[in-house]
Amino acid sequence: MLLAAATAAACSDRGGEGARTPAGADLRQARATLIALRGAVTVKRAAGDAWTAAAEGMDLFENDTLRTARGASAQVRFESGPAMTVSEDALVGIAEPRARPGADPSDVTVLKGRIDAELADPQTHSLVIATPSAIVRAGREIVFQ
Amino acid sequence: VSSGTTLPGWITASLTAALGVVLAGAGPREVELKPGETLPAVARRELGDAKAAAELRAFNGLLADPSPGMRIRLPGEERDRAVRAIAAARNALQQIDAGALREEAAKRIRAAEQHLAGARYPDAARTADAAWKLLSSRAPEQTRFTVAVDDRGDTEVVSRSGRPVRVEAQGVQRVADPGRSVKVTKGSPPSLPAAPPSRPALSSPGQGAVLELKSDPQGRLGPVRLAWSGSDGARSYEVQLTSGGATAPLVFTSAINAIELPPLVAGTYSWTVKALGEHAIASPPAEPRTFELRPQRLKLEVRGTDWKAP
Numbered sequence: 081m082l083l084a085a086a087t088a089a090a091c092s093d094r095g096g097e098g099a100r101t102p103a104g105a106d107l108r109q110a111r112a113t114l115i116a117l118r119g120a121v122t123v124k125r126a127a128g129d130a131w132t133a134a135a136e137g138m139d140l141f142e143n144d145t146l147r148t149a150r151g152a153s154a155q156v157r158f159e160s161g162p163a164m165t166v167s168e169d170a171l172v173g174i175a176e177p178r179a180r181p182g183a184d185p186s187d188v189t190v191l192k193g194r195i196d197a198e199l200a201d202p203q204t205h206s207l208v209i210a211t212p213s214a215i216v217r218a219g220r221e222i223v224f225q
Numbered sequence: 226v227s228s229g230t231t232l233p234g235w236i237t238a239s240l241t242a243a244l245g246v247v248l249a250g251a252g253p254r255e256v257e258l259k260p261g262e263t264l265p266a267v268a269r270r271e272l273g274d275a276k277a278a279a280e281l282r283a284f285n286g287l288l289a290d291p292s293p294g295m296r297i298r299l300p301g302e303e304r305d306r307a308v309r310a311i312a313a314a315r316n317a318l319q320q321i322d323a324g325a326l327r328e329e330a331a332k333r334i335r336a337a338e339q340h341l342a343g344a345r346y347p348d349a350a351r352t353a354d355a356a357w358k359l360l361s362s363r364a365p366e367q368t369r370f371t372v373a374v375d376d377r378g379d380t381e382v383v384s385r386s387g388r389p390v391r392v393e394a395q396g397v398q399r400v401a402d403p404g405r406s407v408k409v410t411k412g413s414p415p416s417l418p419a420a421p422p423s424r425p426a427l428s429s430p431g432q433g434a435v436l437e438l439k440s441d442p443q444g445r446l447g448p449v450r451l452a453w454s455g456s457d458g459a460r461s462y463e464v465q466l467t468s469g470g471a472t473a474p475l476v477f478t479s480a481i482n483a484i485e486l487p488p489l490v491a492g493t494y495s496w497t498v499k500a501l502g503e504h505a506i507a508s509p510p511a512e513p514r515t516f517e518l519r520p521q522r523l524k525l526e527v528r529g530t531d532w533k534a535p
Binding site for chain 2: 110113137139159161191194195196198202209211215219
C-alpha cells in the first residue's frame with residue numbers, strides 16, 4: 081500500500097511522460113498487460129498523441145488508450161486480476177480516474193466496440209467499466225471509492 | 226496484489242523489491258560488489274530474495290563467483306513483468322479448482338520459474354501467462370459478461386455466467402443475472418433485464434428409442450431427425466449430441482426446432498438442446514434423452530429352385 085501510494089505520489093509529481101526516467105523506464109505502476117494480440121492493435125499513451133503498434137507483454141498505464149482495427153482483437157489482463165478481450169473495431173481507455181465529469185473512477189472505459197470481461201475470482205476481483213451512457217460493475221462490492 | 230489475494234512469500238518479496246527498483250530509478254542498472262559481499266546478499270538486497278543469486282549469475286553470464294569491485298548488472302522491467310505473470314498464475318492456481326488441468330498448469334508455472342531463475346524473462350512471462358490462461362479457462366465461478374457500445378454511445382450489457390452485473394445510468398441501477406441483458410440508450414436509464422429464451426422440451430425420438438436404419442457405404446447410419454418444442458425468444462438452437470464412448474459432444478446449430486443429423490455410426494447417443502436468444506444468451510438445456518442406432522437387418526429370402534444337375 082505504501083509503495084502504491086509512493087508510486088502514485090511520484091507519478092503525480094512528475095506527471096504523464098515526465099514520469100519516465102532517462103533510461104526510458106516508466107515509473108508509473110502498470111494497470112494492465114497485453115497478453116495476446118491478433119491483427120492491428122495500437123496504443124496511445126496518456127501523455128502522447130501518437131498511436132503506436134501494440135505488442136504482447138506491453139504494459140498499459142492509467143489513461144492509455146487501446147484501439148483495435150477491423151478483424152483485430154486484444155486480450156488484456158489487469159494487475160488487479162480480471163481480464164478482458166477487446167473485439168475488433170473498438171476503442172477503450174485504461175483506468176481513467178474520471179471518465180467524464182462526475183463519473184466514478186473506472187478500470188476501463190469502452191468508447192466504442194465490444195469487450196468480453198472475465199473475473200476468475202469474483203469474490204476478490206472487481207471491474208468497473210464506464211461507457212458513454214452507463215457504468216457497469218462486476219465482482220466484489222466496492223466499499224471505498 | 227491490491228485485491229487482497231495471498232501470494233507466496235518469495236513472490237511478494239520479489240514483487241515488492243521490483244517495485245522498489247521502479248521507485249528507485251527503474252530500468253537495467255548496475256551495482257558494484259563490495260568487499261566481503263556475496264552474490265546472494267546482492268540478490269537479497271536488490272531483488273528481495275537470496276535464492277535469486279543464480280538468476281543474477283545467469284543474467285550477468287558469470288561462470289564463477291564474482292570478485293569485489295566487479296559490477297553486477299541488475300534486471301529491469303522485463304523481470305518485473307515476468308514476476309508479475311508468475312504471481313498471477315500462482316494466484317490462479319491457488320484459487321481455481323482446475324481439476325485435471327491443475328498438474329499441467331503447475332508444471333508450466335514451475336517451467337516459468339526455471340526460466341526466471343535462468344534470467345530468461347520473456348520466456349518466463351510467456352510460460353506463466355500460458356499457465357494463467359489454462360487455469361482461468363476452468364474457473365467454475367468465473368464471472369463473464371459482455372459490454373458493447375455502438376456508434377451512438379448506447380450500451381448493451383450481457384451477463385453470461387457467475388455473479389450478476391450491475392448497470393447504472395441516470396441514477397437508476399439494474400442488476401443483470403447470468404443469461405440476461407440490459408440496454409442503455411444514451412441519456413436514459415437502463416432497460417429492465419431481458420430474459421433468456423425458455424427451455425425447450427425434446428419431442429422426437431422418444432426416450433430410449435431404438436432406430437434401425439440403413440447404412441451407407443462407410444457403414445454409417447441415417448438419417449436421424451431430432452425435434453423439440455419451440456422456445457419463446459429463441460433465435461436459434463444448439464444441439465449437443467454425445468456418443469457412448471466420446472467425451473466431447475458434437476455440437477450442431479439449427480435455425481428451427483428440428484435438425485437432420487449427418488450419418489452416424491451405430492451406438493447409443495445422448496442429446497439435448499439449448500435455445501439461443503439475442504447475443505447468444507442460452508436457455509437452460511432441455512432434459513436430455515438417449516436413442517440407440519442399429520443397422521437395419523437384411524432380409525434374406527431363400528427360395529427353392531427347379532435347377533437339376535445334368
